[in-house]
Amino acid sequence: MASSVRIAIDSMGGDHGLRATLPAALQILTKHQQLELVLVGDEARIRENLAGTNHDRLSIKHSSQILTMGDKPSAILRQKTDSSMRVAIDLLAAKEVDAVVSAGNTGALMTAGCFVLNTLPGIERPAICKAMPVTEGCGYVLDLGANVDSSASQLHRFAQMASARCRVLHQVDQPRVALLNIGAEAIKGNEQVKLAAELIAADEHLNYIGFIEANALFDGGFDVLVCDGFVGNVALKACEGTAKHIASLIKQELGRNWRSKLWAGFALPVLTRIFKKLDPKQYNGASFLGLKGVVVKGHGNSNVEGFACAIEQALFEVEGNMLAAIEQQLALSIN
Amino acid sequence: MASSVRIAIDSMGGDHGLRATLPAALQILTKHQQLELVLVGDEARIRENLAGTNHDRLSIKHSSQILTMGDKPSAILRQKTDSSMRVAIDLLAAKEVDAVVSAGNTGALMTAGCFVLNTLPGIERPAICKAMPVTEGCGYVLDLGANVDSSASQLHRFAQMASARCRVLHQVDQPRVALLNIGAEAIKGNEQVKLAAELIAADEHLNYIGFIEANALFDGGFDVLVCDGFVGNVALKACEGTAKHIASLIKQELGRNWRSKLWAGFALPVLTRIFKKLDPKQYNGASFLGLKGVVVKGHGNSNVEGFACAIEQALFEVEGNMLAAIEQQLALSIN
Numbered sequence: 001m002a003s004s005v006r007i008a009i010d011s012m013g014g015d016h017g018l019r020a021t022l023p024a025a026l027q028i029l030t031k032h033q034q035l036e037l038v039l040v041g042d043e044a045r046i047r048e049n050l051a052g053t054n055h056d057r058l059s060i061k062h063s064s065q066i067l068t069m070g071d072k073p074s075a076i077l078r079q080k081t082d083s084s085m086r087v088a089i090d091l092l093a094a095k096e097v098d099a100v101v102s103a104g105n106t107g108a109l110m111t112a113g114c115f116v117l118n119t120l121p122g123i124e125r126p127a128i129c130k131a132m133p134v135t136e137g138c139g140y141v142l143d144l145g146a147n148v149d150s151s152a153s154q155l156h157r158f159a160q161m162a163s164a165r166c167r168v169l170h171q172v173d174q175p176r177v178a179l180l181n182i183g184a185e186a187i188k189g190n191e192q193v194k195l196a197a198e199l200i201a202a203d204e205h206l207n208y209i210g211f212i213e214a215n216a217l218f219d220g221g222f223d224v225l226v227c228d229g230f231v232g233n234v235a236l237k238a239c240e241g242t243a244k245h246i247a248s249l250i251k252q253e254l255g256r257n258w259r260s261k262l263w264a265g266f267a268l269p270v271l272t273r274i275f276k277k278l279d280p281k282q283y284n285g286a287s288f289l290g291l292k293g294v295v296v297k298g299h300g301n302s303n304v305e306g307f308a309c310a311i312e313q314a315l316f317e318v319e320g321n322m323l324a325a326i327e328q329q330l331a332l333s334i335n
Numbered sequence: 336m337a338s339s340v341r342i343a344i345d346s347m348g349g350d351h352g353l354r355a356t357l358p359a360a361l362q363i364l365t366k367h368q369q370l371e372l373v374l375v376g377d378e379a380r381i382r383e384n385l386a387g388t389n390h391d392r393l394s395i396k397h398s399s400q401i402l403t404m405g406d407k408p409s410a411i412l413r414q415k416t417d418s419s420m421r422v423a424i425d426l427l428a429a430k431e432v433d434a435v436v437s438a439g440n441t442g443a444l445m446t447a448g449c450f451v452l453n454t455l456p457g458i459e460r461p462a463i464c465k466a467m468p469v470t471e472g473c474g475y476v477l478d479l480g481a482n483v484d485s486s487a488s489q490l491h492r493f494a495q496m497a498s499a500r501c502r503v504l505h506q507v508d509q510p511r512v513a514l515l516n517i518g519a520e521a522i523k524g525n526e527q528v529k530l531a532a533e534l535i536a537a538d539e540h541l542n543y544i545g546f547i548e549a550n551a552l553f554d555g556g557f558d559v560l561v562c563d564g565f566v567g568n569v570a571l572k573a574c575e576g577t578a579k580h581i582a583s584l585i586k587q588e589l590g591r592n593w594r595s596k597l598w599a600g601f602a603l604p605v606l607t608r609i610f611k612k613l614d615p616k617q618y619n620g621a622s623f624l625g626l627k628g629v630v631v632k633g634h635g636n637s638n639v640e641g642f643a644c645a646i647e648q649a650l651f652e653v654e655g656n657m658l659a660a661i662e663q664q665l666a667l668s669i670n
Contacts, residue, residue: 145517148517148524148525149525149526180569182480182483182564182565182568182569182572189483189565190483190484190565191484213572214568214569214570214571214572214573214575214576215572215573215575215576215579216576217573217576217577218576218577218579218580219576219580227569229517230517230524230525230566231565231566231569233517233549234515234517234549234562234566234569234570234573235549235569235570235573236549236573237517237548237549237550238549238550238552238569238570238571238573238574238577239573239574239576239577240549240550241549241550241551241552241553241554241574242552242553242573242574242577242578242581242613243577243581244550244553245553245554245613246577246578246581246609246613249609249612250605250606250609253605253608253609256605270585270588270591271585273588274581274584274585274588277584278577278580278581
């Protein structure tokens, strides 16, 4: 029998709060028998929403405050120390749980991660890593917004961390590492990217395959794609924005005339399936790599299915001993 | 009667060369009576392709070389001084024409622009500016890849140049200028963007409206969106890649079963119309702002329609006295 894994859920976080987090928690408990969940948040409201549902692998940890999207990230260290997000992180720091999952304020989660859990040796600030729905490969992209003006050595660290994650979670022996650039030739790009290419290519423990441009992002062919957080965040959001825009153009066309209305009936299920694949709420959570603890961030607008995915992702990271693998990989070049 | 405008066409440039550039030239000549075109390239091949078509506003300027996508940008200054692209730029430098349009090697065109035409006072390197198919507003985005690691003062110059262009070409009195960032709050972003926000906001001749995130790019609401060339290039290509990916997912679905095949007949015209709107080959050329001359770059893969758009864009820039407007705007804060 697999040994149990305990995960703390920031029940109050995200746009939908308890309405998304509780059903997701119950759903994922049923799926994974080795999982125990600690719901952190307002106990009375949690009990009310559970409506008498009892589960022997579910417990509640009361917290009196809620950290909102409008709060400054630093609030989690000062005014909101009894918020559900902070209490969840405290449980992880005290090793009472193995991981934390939250759909709340990203900046606050990052701040609590850095100052309460601390970062791994060699890491200044963790990177946000997410799998894109690529045609082939693991499709991890990082950093997606935690770091701006990343130095070449930070980009190298990102490559190491995501490679380690890919190896233990997907059994890929030599994950293919690429750098996001504005051309495929070596002369293209900015100084950080060119220098990072040298560092990563010279690292014998990484399998560097070269530059990839943003228009080839969905084609895949890489397991890890490394970029500065500013650039990664822009790329991710440009993809989201384009998908949303196309969906709305199609919707407009569907109401245009009788012919369009006729095919709307056929088209909608197909289009729904396609856009679901591209919807950031659906495809997994974002892992904060580089912290001394497993922290997964669900999309702020996570629905039940999306948040359940994020919990599952944290479970796999714990069971795959991701943290140990990342530490080992980083240690290979820290000396 | 409008006074005549002479434009030199790099006839040999682009993936389709003469097959795209000649029909585009003939098409656009018919549309604009004040336009004269100089086709630069291999005279024998041009005559062969024109197949006896004569036009009194069309002339040919022979050049013996072709600059390819594989050539280094610097080749245009040394080995390929008789290439169609270089000869076209030389005509512009000698004021024998009013503008140049090319679908060839971007780096070479930029190099010839900088070293043969020179840049305007205050401009280190021109910015690539293109209009995105936004829902509302002019939707100019710059820089799209000419500059990496743009300083805050460069970003400020980009804002000035595109504002001037927008004012004279679209009769927008106070073009709305935004900065591309990874969040809407003032604390977000990297140092250059934060500093650029201060510079642009403090410029009384610009109408600064704040930050815009990449997921809102197609919503518009701005006339000018300023960003570093690395970031802009990634954003543009991420949009292109997403549109291409969605188109291919839809295509896959269309062949899936009888039901899908049935609606394919209805869907295709509608989808074609939508994806055409988003196809970079279709929506205009890219203007090199900051050069002492009007230079418009058509997409490398421009078809006839796309290249005709690029020629028309150059015509409007000449007729709108864009260069003078940009120089005036730059002069306002150079002192």
